[in-house]
Amino acid sequence: MVNIVDRRLNPKDKSLANRQRFIRRAKRQILDAVRDISARRRVGEVAQGEEAIRIPSDGLQEPSFRKGADSGIRRHVVPGNKEYRAGDAIPRPDGGGGQGPGGSGGGEGEDEFQFTVSRDEFLDLFFENLELPELARTQLSKVEQQGIQRAGFSASGSPASLNLTRTMRNSLSRRLALHRPKRDEILELDREIDRLERSGKDPEGLRELVRRREALTRRSRLIPYIDPIDLRYNRFVPTPRPISQAVMFCLMDVSGSMTEDMKDLAKRFFMLLYLFLERRYRHVDIVFIRHTHVAQEVDEETFFYSRETGGTLVSPALEEMERVVRERYPPAEWNIYTAQASDGDNTPSDNPLVLRTMEAVILPLCRYFAYIEVGEERGWKAKTPLWEIYERLVAGGHPLALRKVRQRADIFPVFRDLFTPAQLRS
Amino acid sequence: MTGRLESDARLLYTGADWDYRLVRKVFDAIEHIAVDEMGLNPYPSQIEVISSEQMLDAYSSMGMPLFYRHWSFGKHFARDEMYYRKGMTGLAYEIVINSNPCLCYIMEENTMTMQTLVMAHAAFGHSHFFRNNHLFQTWTDADSILDYLDFAKRYVSECEERYGASAVERVLDSAHALMSHGVHRYPRRQPLNLKQEIERERERRRFEEQSFSDLWRTLPRRETEDGASDPDLDARRASLGLPEENLLYFLEKRAPRLAHWQREILRIVRIVSQYFYPQRQTKVMNEGCATTVHYAIMNRLHETGQITDGAFMEFLHAHTNVVFQPDFDDRRFSGINPYALGFGILQELKRVCEAPTGEDRRWFPDIAGNADTLGTWKTAWAEYRDESFILQFLSPRLMRQWRLFSVLDDTDNDALEVEAIHDETGFREVRRALAAQYDLARHEPDIQVVDVDLGGDRRLMLEHRVLDGRLLEERNTRMMLRHLANLWGYPVSLTEVDPKSEHVLNTYEDVEPELRLA
Numbered sequence: 001m002v003n004i005v006d007r008r009l010n011p012k013d014k015s016l017a018n019r020q021r022f023i024r025r026a027k028r029q030i031l032d033a034v035r036d037i038s039a040r041r042r043v044g045e046v047a048q049g050e051e052a053i054r055i056p057s058d059g060l061q062e063p064s065f066r067k068g069a070d071s072g073i074r075r076h077v078v079p080g081n082k083e084y085r086a087g088d089a090i091p092r093p094d095g096g097g098g099q100g101p102g103g104s105g106g107g108e109g110e111d112e113f114q115f116t117v118s119r120d121e122f123l124d125l126f127f128e129n130l131e132l133p134e135l136a137r138t139q140l141s142k143v144e145q146q147g148i149q150r151a152g153f154s155a156s157g158s159p160a161s162l163n164l165t166r167t168m169r170n171s172l173s174r175r176l177a178l179h180r181p182k183r184d185e186i187l188e189l190d191r192e193i194d195r196l197e198r199s200g201k202d203p204e205g206l207r208e209l210v211r212r213r214e215a216l217t218r219r220s221r222l223i224p225y226i227d228p229i230d231l232r233y234n235r236f237v238p239t240p241r242p243i244s245q246a247v248m249f250c251l252m253d254v255s256g257s258m259t260e261d262m263k264d265l266a267k268r269f270f271m272l273l274y275l276f277l278e279r280r281y282r283h284v285d286i287v288f289i290r291h292t293h294v295a296q297e298v299d300e301e302t303f304f305y306s307r308e309t310g311g312t313l314v315s316p317a318l319e320e321m322e323r324v325v326r327e328r329y330p331p332a333e334w335n336i337y338t339a340q341a342s343d344g345d346n347t348p349s350d351n352p353l354v355l356r357t358m359e360a361v362i363l364p365l366c367r368y369f370a371y372i373e374v375g376e377e378r379g380w381k382a383k384t385p386l387w388e389i390y391e392r393l394v395a396g397g398h399p400l401a402l403r404k405v406r407q408r409a410d411i412f413p414v415f416r417d418l419f420t421p422a423q424l425r426s
Numbered sequence: 427m428t429g430r431l432e433s434d435a436r437l438l439y440t441g442a443d444w445d446y447r448l449v450r451k452v453f454d455a456i457e458h459i460a461v462d463e464m465g466l467n468p469y470p471s472q473i474e475v476i477s478s479e480q481m482l483d484a485y486s487s488m489g490m491p492l493f494y495r496h497w498s499f500g501k502h503f504a505r506d507e508m509y510y511r512k513g514m515t516g517l518a519y520e521i522v523i524n525s526n527p528c529l530c531y532i533m534e535e536n537t538m539t540m541q542t543l544v545m546a547h548a549a550f551g552h553s554h555f556f557r558n559n560h561l562f563q564t565w566t567d568a569d570s571i572l573d574y575l576d577f578a579k580r581y582v583s584e585c586e587e588r589y590g591a592s593a594v595e596r597v598l599d600s601a602h603a604l605m606s607h608g609v610h611r612y613p614r615r616q617p618l619n620l621k622q623e624i625e626r627e628r629e630r631r632r633f634e635e636q637s638f639s640d641l642w643r644t645l646p647r648r649e650t651e652d653g654a655s656d657p658d659l660d661a662r663r664a665s666l667g668l669p670e671e672n673l674l675y676f677l678e679k680r681a682p683r684l685a686h687w688q689r690e691i692l693r694i695v696r697i698v699s700q701y702f703y704p705q706r707q708t709k710v711m712n713e714g715c716a717t718t719v720h721y722a723i724m725n726r727l728h729e730t731g732q733i734t735d736g737a738f739m740e741f742l743h744a745h746t747n748v749v750f751q752p753d754f755d756d757r758r759f760s761g762i763n764p765y766a767l768g769f770g771i772l773q774e775l776k777r778v779c780e781a782p783t784g785e786d787r788r789w790f791p792d793i794a795g796n797a798d799t800l801g802t803w804k805t806a807w808a809e810y811r812d813e814s815f816i817l818q819f820l821s822p823r824l825m826r827q828w829r830l831f832s833v834l835d836d837t838d839n840d841a842l843e844v845e846a847i848h849d850e851t852g853f854r855e856v857r858r859a860l861a862a863q864y865d866l867a868r869h870e871p872d873i874q875v876v877d878v879d880l881g882g883d884r885r886l887m888l889e890h891r892v893l894d895g896r897l898l899e900e901r902n903t904r905m906m907l908r909h910l911a912n913l914w915g916y917p918v919s920l921t922e923v924d925p926k927s928e929h930v931l932n933t934y935e936d937v938e939p940e941l942r943l944a
Contacts (some may be wrong), residue, residue: 001451002450002454002457002470002471002472002473002549003471003472003473003527004446004449004450004453004471004472004473004474004475005472005473005474005475005477006446006529007474007475007480007481008475008476008477008478008534010476010480015482015483015486015487015499015500015503016488017495017500018486018495018496018499018500018503019499019500019503019504021495021497021500021591021595022494022498022499022500022501022503022504023496023500024497025497025595026497052508060501061905062498062602062603063603063905063906063909064603064606064875064902064906065606065607065870065871065898065902065903065906066870066871066898066902067871067896067897067898067899068896068897068898068899068900069551069837069899070837071837071896071897072836072837072892072893072894072895072896072897073832073834073835073836073837073893073894073895073896074834074835074894075832075835075845075862075863075898076832076833076835076863077762077830077833077856077860077863078754078759078762078830078831078833079751079753079754079762079829079830079831080752080753080754080755080756080759080828081829081830081831082753082755082829083846084844084852085845086842086844086846086849086852087843087849088843088844088846089841089842089843089844090833090841090842090843090844091840091841091842092840092841092842103700108892113501114505114508115504115505115507115508116500116504116507116508116511141712141823142718146498159601190678211509217600224458255782256428337432339892352926423742
């Protein structure tokens with residue numbers, strides 16, 4: 001008697017443990033690949049789905065003793081001879097004896113290995129790159145709460161969600177299309193019949209009218225006023241619960257003194273801020289403002305990759321931000337976050353203006369303002385002009401986070417400040 | 427009309443859907459044909475229904491239902507999964523395990539016809555082959571393999587807990603690399619028990635006493651210039667059991683620095699490798715047998731009106747895909763399809779047995795026209811392996827049909843040379859060359875442990891007996907020697923030697939161990 005077993009309900013992902021071992025094994029290569037990808041991705045795309053990654057296969061090879069292709073004699077027996085006779089010479093196909101009549105297969109060792117990491121794995125590795133503490137990782141990669149949202153109409157549903165307007169509109173158009181007799185039409189006929197009956201003339205016409213009336217009543221019986229096919233229900237789908245919306249301003253000094261490394265640090269900082277905000281707000285807009293001695297709102301590509309020359313003035317950037325806020329992001333409807341990255345330079349004459357604008361305009365607009373200073377340690381002259389100004393603002397009790405960032409691991413503490421509940425902040 | 431009704435009543439199923447009752451009913455019908463009519467002798471079966479994801483899972487650890495954990499399986503899984511999800515490869519219809527009972531995995535997505543085909547193929551074709559082929563009988567133990575794998579899995583995971591995952595991983599890495607050199611190619615004596623051992627010792631002494639001749643003692647010893655007759659060397663080699671081609675076995679028994687659990691892991695890998703060795707030697711025959719069996723059974727089911735014409739067409743469609751062999755210059759060509767070759771040879775055998783031509787009588791005098799196809803098949807399935815099977819049974823007609831030709835690829839020449847084609851003068855040569863292509867011993871480099879420098883730095887000396895002038899691929903060889911050195915614990919060197927002239931063609935000097943495993 002044959003034994004038939006249903007294994008479909010057995011736990012899936014039997015090879016998960018093997019996969020984790022593989023990822024641990026290839027960690028260094030994968031981390032490098034993830035770093036490349038996060039450099040390529042746009043700020044707003046950092047948490048997007050899975051990614052096929054390619055890693056060099058050092059440390060992942062599974063070597064074996066095998067014979068080389070470049071010495072000695074081999075024989076291949078293959079099917080499909082069309083023209084050859086014994087003794088014919090065939091020019092060696094390209095690539096040694098790899099393909100063609102010598103298709104020996106059995107790859108000669110791979111240099112690259114390609115596979116797909118899931119979104120969760122990607123984020124995990126991204127955080128790993130930033131050396132995030134565990135707790136923050138779980139907070140960030142947690143899928144947000146689901147809420148219910150209207151999403152169009154459906155032909156089925158519970159009576160409670162019946163959409164009357166839609167249903168009646170369908171009913172009306174169906175009745176029109178099928179020429180369902182109107183009530184007035186029948187009443188009119190009734191009156192006519194009445195009149196004729198009373199007058200007693202034209203019995204032929206009367207009979208005709210009665211027949212028509214019967215046909216109409218029959219028709220209105222056959223074509224119901226509301227048919228099941230008219231019914232429309234409001235449709236609801238689960239969606240991430242709308243909390244609110246936020247806009248994130250990225251300000252960056254792009255003058256010549258900012259190196260590519262500094263920009264890369266800044267980009268990671270912006271990405272992380274975006275991830276945090278994305279968790280908290282349903283909708284996050286990003287505005288990029290770069291500045292030298294002039295400021296300008298630009299797209300992401302220009303922001304990170306185009307080179308500008310010029311002096312450094314911070315105040316124009318603040319003014320540009322104020323303009324954008326005024327035009328597009330009324331503070332009553334938007335939570336405004338600002339992240340500024342700079343090497344701390346500012347033209348001395350601009351300092352008072354920066355202080356004034358920050359205090360009077362920008363900080364009142366913002367829920368939070370994070371400033372990261374990227375760049376070399378400056379030795380004895382530790383404080384940059386901008387840092388000094390901002391320090392005075394912090395002392396004045398404004399919601400401002402200041403951090404010097406020299407390497408990637410420095411980035412996270414800024415966020416600890418940012419997202420520690422207010423009462424826990426000292 | 428009544429005939430029509432009768433045949434309808436005989437139908438096992440109609441339509442594509444399947445359920446357990448149907449699978450059981452069809453299995454019984456197949457079993458009737460396979461066992462009662464064809465006289466096959468398979469293991470009892472256990473059919474397991476799995477989903478496509480589980481099929482992917484099963485792929486990654488060598489198709490085995492349970493296996494110890496290792497990153498390389500995760501790597502294969504990651505790659506297979508990507509190929510599958512990008513639609514670059516399909517999944518196998520079935521996986522079958524050489525065990526008793528024989529485990530056959532069938533996928534839930536298959537239609538009833540495909541399930542029928544798969545059961546005929548795996549639970550009867552492969553299973554008969556596993557049970558009756560002499561290589562499997564000699565080398566594998568179907569009754570206990572699942573228990574053994576279960577033991578291996580537990581043992582490895584206990585080792586991971588006790589000694590750390592990375593320590594275990596390092597041993598497994600090295601052991602996996604040496605897997606293809608972890609088989610005994612020839613059956614050994616059964617392990618002797620102690621009583622027999624004492625008996626043997628006594629007998630040897632008696633023989634020496636009887637055959638003692640003082641004359642020999644007075645013969646002058648030969649000068650030990652060439653090393654080969656150095657008595658120390660001979661004694662050392664004998665005590666170490668050298669030369670030894672089973673590298674894993676040698677390391678397990680002789681590596682000086684390994685801990686007990688490391689030896690046990692080497693043993694596990696070696697036993698798994700040994701278990702798969704017959705499968706690697708019989709790919710063409712095994713698939714040929716299973717394909718032939720399913721072809722016969724499906725035809726019989728159709729003949730007896732147990733499946734519909736539609737189901738039979740569906741079967742033929744799948745079958746044709748399976749035995750498709752593209753020409754060498756076809757874009758789809760990727761070597762010889764073992765299903766096609768095995769099936770082709772066995773169908774030819776049937777023709778030779780039942781309707782031989784004059785040519786067949788010349789080539790196969792002992793079986794031509796014997797009218798016993800099944801008996802001939804069964805003998806072939808039981809007593810051959812790929813190499814000998816092809817050498818014995820590939821018929822000239824099939825070579826003509828396939829237009830097989832043999833190409834000599836000598837790296838010293840600029841051009842390839844066509845050595846022989848499918849004509850009267852070339853048949854034997856083509857056949858010999860094709861058979862050699864399936865000879866694992868020719869395919870895999872012959873590497874042996876020849877000596878250990880016990881007086882000096884304990885260097886392990888290996889020798890590659892070079893065949894056809896084909897040296898080892900260098901990059902892999904360096905990595906392999908590193909693995910060997912890690913296990914051995916002391917330097918390892920390798921020389922490549924031409925077996926005819928004993929000339930040294932290439933040497934890899936002392937490769938030091940990179941890390942101490944112990």
